[in-house]
Amino acid sequence: MIGKLKGTIDEIGDDHVLVDVHGVCYEVFCASRTLSRIGSAGEAVVLFIETYVREDQLKLFGFMSRLEREWFLLLQSVQGVGAKVALALLSTLAPSDLANAIALQDKAAISRAPGVGPKVALRIVTELKNKAPAFAGEAAASIGLKQEIGEGVAAAPVADAVSALTNLGYSREQAANAVAAALKNAGEDADSAKLIRLGLKELSR
The missing domain is CATH 1.10.8 (Helicase, Ruva Protein; domain 3)
Structure with missing residues (x-):
């Protein structure tokens, strides 16, 4: 399995980046927030990788930090959330913003992501409310208070x-x-x- 890629940006597409690692170009699918921050063609890049192997395909998903990769996996533990929706959520909200929205039970914020309807948003805030604090990142200091606000206590x-x-x-x-x-x-x-x-x-x- 590929855990991390260190190389040079060869090309950036709408939903992916080609990373040149010693002459071999890897196609890595990323959230739009990641693609907007990684740099330009010819620049060095380091991406944390999640490898998906299916019968008919092998896909690499790339993230700027371990925390983003952990959120990608955590979101997919919710029924109805696959890789595409998880990337859409990470394109719309930073990890700390996701943690805040879940703690506050802010379904409207979660629903801003393309492909996330009210039912899926409700499942996300319900199923992840006890797990999100461990993945709060920059929001960790105030996440407890936000949970209290979200739960009405x-x-x-x-x-x-x-x-x-x-x-x-x-x-x-x-x-x-x-x-x-x-x-x-x-x-x-x-x-x-x-x-x-x-x-x-x-x-x-």
Whole structure:
């Protein structure tokens, strides 16, 4: 099995990249977010690889980090999510954003990915809510609070502050991130008014 490729970018297509490794070009399928960040033809590249072997085909899927590859596999543990849908989700949301959306049970954010309808989005947030924290990456510090918000068990001032910010037009994730930062600065005893004020300050940066 191929675990990682180190080579030179030969060509970038709509859904794949050709990686030249000592004269052998490997076709690697990637999320659009990955393709937009790997560089240009002639530049060096390192991709973490997941190899799919089927009776009639062999496919390589490439990722910029181990965490992205882990999400690719984790998403496919959900019924109705195959490689194509998993790549669509990773094209739409970064790993930390996926973790946040699942913790907040934000089905709308998950549904932004092409091919992900309401039923699949519901399955993703339901089946992965206990697994997502281990794959939160940059979102790890506040993922516990977001789970509480998503499950409706957060402290009243926190819930009220998130609700107030979403009513002002911010997304649930933006509001939760802002309130998490506000809570860190204001302390656990802060009331909703203070959390809203500090949250708006965070959002204006």
